[in-house]
Amino acid sequence: MADSDESGGRGLKSVERSFEIIEYLRQVDSSTLSETAEDLDLAVSTAHIYLTTLLKTGYIVKEGNEYRCSFEFLQTGGERRDEMALYQAAKPQLDELQEETGEHTNVTVEERGYSVQLYKSQSPKSIDDDASLGDHFYLHLTATGKAILSKFSEERVTEIIDRRGLPALTDDTITDEDVLREELKEIRERGYSINQGEHFPGVCAIGTAIVSEPDGALGAISISGPLSRITPERIEEELAPALLNTKNIIELKIRQYE
Template sequence: MAQTDADKTGQLSSVRRAFNILESIDESDGIGASELASKENIPKSTAYIYLKTLSKTGFVTNNEGTYRLSLRFLEFGGRVRQKRELFQVAKEEVEALSERTGEVASLGVEEDGQRALLYKSEGADAIYDKIPTGERTNLHWTALGKAILAFLPPERVDSIIETHGLPKLTEKTITKRSELLDELKIIRNRNYSIEDEERRTGMRSIGVPIRADSGSVLGSISLTGPMSKFDDDLIKSELVGEIQNAVNVIEIKYQHY
């Protein structure tokens, strides 16, 4: 039988290390073999072999010994997103929402117990921190994530909390399970979530779930802006209605896609 480098967990250690190295390259503004060896605690010769191999695949570029991630990741990410039915039916509505409100409109989905940012559109008056499309974060940090969490089956919510925990990001981040469950109940009753500086100080976000005919949650849409602008009156009188209108159109389109 052919030998592999699988460890006791049944995982290929070389593959896992390759992805760890890709993450290290991503975290650095260009990295060389020596720096990577130190960062990953591996011999420089091993670091060089990994970098050279990844460069040959086209996923990493080499400029005189400095390695960076290549645009092939953008190509693959674009293909993955294009295959999502929700993206196909929601894209135009997200853009229209940001144009009407002048704010940042975002589309999120749950993947592996985290919020994945599928698409965003920045309106003319938007104030935003340039979060990249595709970013994954804990669900309980964001309006997008909480709007999704609120409509997942209870056992799925429990599993997500057990796997990812409730880590703190700001002074207002929810870190207690009982507090989060109370918040999710409120979200279910009013059908929208509020991210109140729980991820970024000074910023607020409102999220509305997108649901299938069966009632299952497909994803969510949000609007994001500064606390000074996104006060309770504006949220209730205007922003929630704008998002819900967009969601209604998306849900109808999804039914007939």
């Protein structure tokens, strides 16, 4: 989910075009020179210049006649993630929570009005939306996203809704702003959010924000699994207490890093 010129200022078209090509290769996995030129409406000679330049940087590679993104992005993103106190504190606790509950657990952060998945501890017994690390989601349709939104000011929520909208991925996605704001009030009172098939059909998740003063919501953690197992009774009696206990431990660990 890329945005063009979010600052509203002037940008270099060549840089923008380079990242358009990178995003294109990410989406299609691999592409030839002619395919890239045709799909991006570029002259073949122009596409060749961009691809050759990106090859020199190491951020794309060429295998036969196919171009694809390289693992440089893994190193860049991995280093950024590994330096985060939230990730360092959350990873071992989420592994424990996954073993305790038998369901997937994960941690996300907010960036540019999206929720970004940093880490997921997967249980062989459970299922979820099968999202990859680094995937970007709309905040209003995931448990972690709604938990993060619940910690934002009304003005910040308005800004994100105006910027990203409230698109639906399933029939259960909240697309009405008033309904969303009412749910955010309930999340603040309850301490955790619930996503019942709003992001992926048949999957339920509960989430809670990780808070650190004075930074506010650093991110959020969640437990997810099939709707048939993540029942209201189980949420109230087992999963919510376990999730909130894990939240407390993570927040205490983060304070030790400060």
